[in-house]
Amino acid sequence: MVTRTHVHAGYLDAVLDRYGQSPDALLQILREIQEYAGYIDQGAISYLSNKLRIPGARIEGVAAFYSFLHLQPAGEYRVLFSDNITDRMLGSRELMQRMCQQLWVEPGKVSEDGLVSIDTTSCTGMCDQGPALLVNGRAITHLTHQRVQEIGQLIRNRTMIQDWPADFFRVEDNIRRSGLVLGNQIEAGEFLRAAFALGSTSNIVETIKQSGLRGRGGAGFSTGLKWAACRDAPGSEHYVVCNADEGEPGTFKDRVLLTRQADLVFEGMTLCALAIGARKGFLYLRGEYRYLLDSLQAALQRRRDANLLGKNILGKPGFDFDIVIHLGAGAYICGEESALIESLEGKRGVPRNRPPFPVTHGYLQQPTAVDNVETFCQAALAIHMGAENYHAIGTEKSTGSKLISVSGDCPRPGIYEYPFGVSVREVLQDCGAVNTRAVQISGPSGACVAEHEFGRKLCFEDLPTAGAFMVFDDSRDLFEVARNFVHFFAHESCGFCTPCRVGTSMLKQTMDKIAEGHGTQHDLREVENLDHVLQTTSHCGLGRTACNPVLHTLKHFRPAYENRLKSLDFEPAFDLDGSLARARQMTGRDDAGAHLNTEEA
Secondary structure (H helix, E strand, O other), X not given: OOOOOOOOHHHHHHHHHHOOOOHHHHHHHHHHHHHHHOOOOHHHHXXXXXXXXXXXXXXXXXXXXXXXXXXXXXXXXXXXXXXXXXHHHOOHHHHXXXXXXXXXXXXXXXXXXXXXXXXXXXOOOOHHHOOOEEEOOEEEOOOOHHHHHXXXXXXXXXXXXXXXXXXXXXXXXXXXXXXXXXXXXXXXXXXXXXXXXXXXXXXXXHHHHHHOOEOOOOOOOEHHHHHHHHHHOOOOOOEEEEEEOOOOOOOOHHHHHHHHOHHHHHHHHHHHHHHHOXXXXXXXXXXXXXXXXXXXXXXXHHHHHOOOOEOOHHHOOOOOEXXXXXXXXXXXXXXXXXXXHHHHOOOOOOOOOOOOOOXXXXXXXXXXXXXXXXXXXXXXXXXXXXXHHHHOOEOOOOEOEEEEEEEEOOOOOEEEEEEOOOEHHHHHHHOOOOOEEEEXXXXXXXXXXXXXXXXXXXXXXXXXXXXXXXXXXXXXXXXXXXXXXXXXXXXXXXXXXXXXXXXXXXXXXXXXXXXXXXXXXXXXXXXXXXXXXXXXXXXXXXXXHOOHHHHHHHHHHOHHHHOOOOOOOOOOOOOHHHHHHHHHHHHOHHHHHHHHHHHHO
């Protein structure tokens, strides 16, 4: 690949035509330009502004919002090491430093010859096979010093990425325990036929309600109630959106579902369309899963060829529905449903004020049902099994099964599927974990569970989870785990609201201050005050959960913090004397100062 300094008009016209000259497709247009040219130059922005009839400043603002898009040359090879805590535990920082030394480039910078840039990204969704990185958007897993050396040599030789060894790009599914979803072998189309047998769209929604199915994104809202509200909301169009932007560190179940059970996902979306009267659906695929795009497009085409998508699906008059894949570009906040919809509309992924909610005012302000990958799979199975049979699995308030993404200190990381109600201890036993000190449930925004709580259950009545299950043994420093999570939130804040933008930055500074040996009890008390502010004033859930990693680890592992504290009740975060020490040494003024003080004494 050669970085181009100019994107010619013919290419831009072809891209614009592919997306119907629609400003709503701006992110997809910019993503394609980025893949083609390596960055988005001012000439391309001016051309798009003229053709799409939108201000150039808006285009620049959108491009600047997403971390995978660049307004300046970012290197022919753009390397991003996953900075998730589990990758760090496997040595990702040392491997990144090794590559930087090999290629003579500073972290976060572009090499002087424009060949390569090396930086970090929050999480690649490969926590079960790290350390991992992305190179020009393609995932490479199981990094070792030897593999990093080989990658560096390929870059130095300017070897085209398509000519790199194929095994570099192998992504394993690591399915360790199957159940309802992962063990599904029902032929495509059978779920739709089961829905037709119910007779009416009202019966479909009622079956979902009676099954007790709740959203698998973590909040656990009733799927049946959501579909009913969307169906009944007035609008010229209704839409179905599948949220496959699983950016929460430690979560990778959607990656496996889209690889192994793509038809089940699309069948669930199509059932939802039948229930709410939608004619168009979107799969919002996180940018880190770019490698899945071609296989998913092929799966959609197979369904169209089999009359499982398109006009009069399976011969049912008026049942018209199709699905478009929308690829993200590196923004964790787009996992929030209203931010995701903003992104679908070609905007910055900033969460909307709610109410109104997406079920009444979603995509293009029309009624929209947004559910995640696993929820659509479970919905299809609930329709096929029947409400009573589905409700019999799991617990009273958490019906069906749950996919758990297990990573960290265990010999068998991967995907485990259980009926709701499984204990933390049982999962630890199944994955072979020993000497476990803590488990982070549902990622950084979730709960840190200590050893005395391993009997607790994964279900909405006890420990609700979006799916992440990160294991930390007794060799791990839980302060550093929490610090990594805090850095994640500060990095991923969209910056829209002041409490979150400033609060996450303050929290990061506090944790860094403690890490550097300048923390006090006062700082720990201030975290609780900061949490109160963020809980009550943040625009969305990111800010409201940002303090969770600190508060939970403080509760269970306070010595990890207190061993780093000074005895003073307060100390400034900025150490002026320490910052000037190096300068004094370089100028030889340390000795002179000491001599002067002696004479004055």
